[in-house]
Amino acid sequence: MKVLVLNGPNLNMLGIREPEIYGAQTYKDLENLIYEYGHANQIQVEIFQSNHEGALVDRIQQAYHTVDAIIINPAAYTHTSVAILDALKAVSLPAVEVHLSDVSSREAFRQVSYAGMACEKTMMGQGFDGYLQALAYLKEKYGK
Numbered sequence: 001m002k003v004l005v006l007n008g009p010n011l012n013m014l015g016i017r018e019p020e021i022y023g024a025q026t027y028k029d030l031e032n033l034i035y036e037y038g039h040a041n042q043i044q045v046e047i048f049q050s051n052h053e054g055a056l057v058d059r060i061q062q063a064y065h066t067v068d069a070i071i072i073n074p075a076a077y078t079h080t081s082v083a084i085l086d087a088l089k090a091v092s093l094p095a096v097e098v099h100l101s102d103v104s105s106r107e108a109f110r111q112v113s114y115a116g117m118a119c120e121k122t123m124m125g126q127g128f129d130g131y132l133q134a135l136a137y138l139k140e141k142y143g144k
């Protein structure tokens, strides 16, 4: 099966940004972990990161008929982007939302997730492992 992993703004700064919240490992470490898990579990994984809302919308649209499922950490756009929500609804692919931190126990403005409204599951507060849990969930449910 083929899964697209999308990461939103500032996640490319992992290892540098607020390590007390997001940990000391880098974005490259995250990519390597996801690719290795995909390889070991017969999941073809593609990873895309952007700091731009429209680029994320474009990538979701391109996923139509080309991938089996989406994993998305929209980062700050989680809490603002109706455009990303609408794009996920438009392609209507199985989607899982991931957050490194436990957004449910953070600031009030992080309590709404627009993208999450188009996702069938959310992994939060598990750090990098949340992405692997999302891959495992999708493989179990939609794997071929």
Ligand code: DQA
Binding pocket: 009, 010, 011, 073, 074, 075, 076, 077, 078, 098, 099, 100, 101, 102, 103, 110
């Ligand atoms: C995040 C949580 C968001 O609130 C924040 O804006 C991020 C990262 C997470 O992975 O915990 O950039 O999505």
